[in-house]
Amino acid sequence: xxxxxxxxxxxxRDGFDPVPELSALREGEGVRRVTTPLGLEAWLVTRxxxxxxxxxxxxxxxxxxxxxxxxxxxxxxxxxxxxxxRAGNMxxxxxxxxxxxxxxxxxxxxxRRMRALEPRVxxxxxxxxDAMERGGPPADLVSAFALPVPSLxxxxxxxxxxxxxxxxxxxxxxxxxxxxxxxxRTQAQRESRxxxxxxxxxxxxxxxxxxxxxxxxEHGDDLSADELAGIGSLLLLAGHxxxxxxxxxxxxxxxxxxxxxxxxxxxxxxxxxxxEELLRWLSIVHSGAFKVTTTDVEIxxxxxxxxxAVVCVLPAANRDPGLVxxxxxxxxxxxxxxxxxxxxxxxxxxxxxLARMELRIAFPALLERFxxxxxxxxxxxxxxxxxxxxxxxxxxxx
Amino acid sequence: xxxxxxxADRDVCIGAGMCVLTAEEVFDxxxxxxxxxxxxxxxxxRAEAVGRAVAACPSGALSxxxxxxxxx
Ligand code: HEM
Ligand code: SF4
Numbered sequence: 001x002x003x004x005x006x007x008x009x010x011x012x013r014d015g016f017d018p019v020p021e022l023s024a025l026r027e028g029e030g031v032r033r034v035t036t037p038l039g040l041e042a043w044l045v046t047r048x049x050x051x052x053x054x055x056x057x058x059x060x061x062x063x064x065x066x067x068x069x070x071x072x073x074x075x076x077x078x079x080x081x082x083x084x085x086r087a088g089n090m091x092x093x094x095x096x097x098x099x100x101x102x103x104x105x106x107x108x109x110x111x112r113r114m115r116a117l118e119p120r121v122x123x124x125x126x127x128x129x130d131a132m133e134r135g136g137p138p139a140d141l142v143s144a145f146a147l148p149v150p151s152l153x154x155x156x157x158x159x160x161x162x163x164x165x166x167x168x169x170x171x172x173x174x175x176x177x178x179x180x181x182x183x184x185r186t187q188a189q190r191e192s193r194x195x196x197x198x199x200x201x202x203x204x205x206x207x208x209x210x211x212x213x214x215x216x217x218e219h220g221d222d223l224s225a226d227e228l229a230g231i232g233s234l235l236l237l238a239g240h241x242x243x244x245x246x247x248x249x250x251x252x253x254x255x256x257x258x259x260x261x262x263x264x265x266x267x268x269x270x271x272x273x274x275x276e277e278l279l280r281w282l283s284i285v286h287s288g289a290f291k292v293t294t295t296d297v298e299i300x301x302x303x304x305x306x307x308x309a310v311v312c313v314l315p316a317a318n319r320d321p322g323l324v325x326x327x328x329x330x331x332x333x334x335x336x337x338x339x340x341x342x343x344x345x346x347x348x349x350x351x352x353x354l355a356r357m358e359l360r361i362a363f364p365a366l367l368e369r370f371x372x373x374x375x376x377x378x379x380x381x382x383x384x385x386x387x388x389x390x391x392x393x394x395x396x397x398x
Numbered sequence: 399x400x401x402x403x404x405x406a407d408r409d410v411c412i413g414a415g416m417c418v419l420t421a422e423e424v425f426d427x428x429x430x431x432x433x434x435x436x437x438x439x440x441x442x443x444r445a446e447a448v449g450r451a452v453a454a455c456p457s458g459a460l461s462x463x464x465x466x467x468x469x470x
Pocket of ligand 2 (some may be wrong): 399406410415416455457
């Protein structure tokens with residue numbers, strides 16, 4: 001592709017905020033058909049209640065996009081290749097297929113399991129803060145803390161050697177970068193699956209106590225090698241890109257809201273509510289997976305025919321005055337769980353209990369370690385073209 | 399007054415644990431991650447928290463019978 005890529009409307013932001021055009025769409029007609037720069041026609045859904053309705057209804061809004069919609073760039077691939085690339089990807093299937101995969105994984109992500117992991121996460125956080133303190137100031141918060149902490153956590157949980165992180169971080173980042181062509185992203189996805197297939201084969205020969213070992217041991221007969229590689233690949237990607245960007249962007253948000261920061265420093269017990277508010281206000285996942293209508297539907301009074309792509313704009317929904325009053329204000333004292341930053345419905349984030357636990361540990365530890373934490377003069381670099389919003393770098397001093 | 403009863407459809411639950419986070423005395427997850435109602439009649443004192451748990455549940459597995467607390 002030679003033209004400069006254009007950012008799809010649902011991903012456009014001014015710093016932390018969805019662009020005014022998205023708020024206007026939510027306050028106006030609510031639903032609009034757009035041509036995304038990826039060449040795909042899709043309906044944007046922006047209001048909180050409508051987004052919940054769409055995400056909560058997997059019968060009328062299917063995640064099996066490919067059946068009805070051709071994504072430009074897909075032509076060069078055979079059905080078989082595409083099916084292999086989808087195997088094990090929970091976000092690309094509907095119940096009952098989705099239920100089958102998800103049921104195998106939920107036991108690993110219960111609130112109780114997460115509590116058992118806490119001491120290890122505290123240790124990982126403290127080690128990275130030690131290293132950051134030794135090496136600075138200044139330090140790049142992204143590469144010194146925000147990225148390596150969740151990355152190491154998901155590696156240990158899955159059973160992925162952390163020494164491979166340079167390679168897989170580059171790959172996952174490419175998979176999510178919409179400024180690259182479909183072919184380039186697919187290539188990264190294929191490499192990620194090949195890498196994961198190697199780890200799965202190793203786990204099959206000698207299953208350890210980690211998640212890959214558990215899947216092989218307990219579900220090895222029900223899952224194909226492609227599915228196992230797909231599950232591992234999705235978890236590795238979802239497990240570190242998201243939490244990493246919440247940590248970096250969340251820290252910047254607090255630094256830019258000194259009153260909120262001071263309140264959290266003074267009353268650290270507010271951390272749970274603060275994390276929920278940061279999740280809502282930042283909504284780092286711009287949209288859930290694209291959906292396709294399985295029948296004619298009506299959303300916000302607008303008729304959408306069968307077989308059309310639908311995109312739920314999570315940042316717009318989370319800034320809906322129908323969810324909280326004065327929604328554009330960051331206010332860590334509200335902190336309800338009702339937001340859609342983790343999605344809603346059957347695809348609601350599997351890793352939410354893990355992400356919450358990591359964030360509830362990492363933010364306070366960072367603030368406690370560096371009472372004078374501040375931005376340096378160098379402007380942080382926002383990362384616009386990624387499916388997960390965030391920062392490429394954030395230079396801090398203390 | 400009707401007593402408040404919570405019901406959970408274990409076939410619908412996706413194990414997200416939002417209910418456990420919201421009202422820990424009322425809900426738990428079994429080894430499979432599926433919701434277990436510890437307190438089917440949680441009483442008026444917990445009605446608000448239970449109402450929030452029902453609203454927060456992403457899968458729609460939870461429902462209330464009886465006097466409904468205001469949701470959210
Ligand atoms: C703050 C961090 C995170 C955010 C904001 C986030 C957000 C989301 C959202 C919005 C969805 C729904 C997508 C849709 O409906 O199409 C989702 C799904 C998912 N997330 Fe997360 N996530 C986070 C952390 C994690 C972590 C740490 C893991 C892994 C361990 C994870 C694993 C997954 C998986 C596997 C799915 C697909 C679930 C399914 O299809 O049933 N996420 N996440
Ligand atoms: S919140 Fe809903 S989906 Fe999650 S564990 Fe509780 S009942 Fe199940």
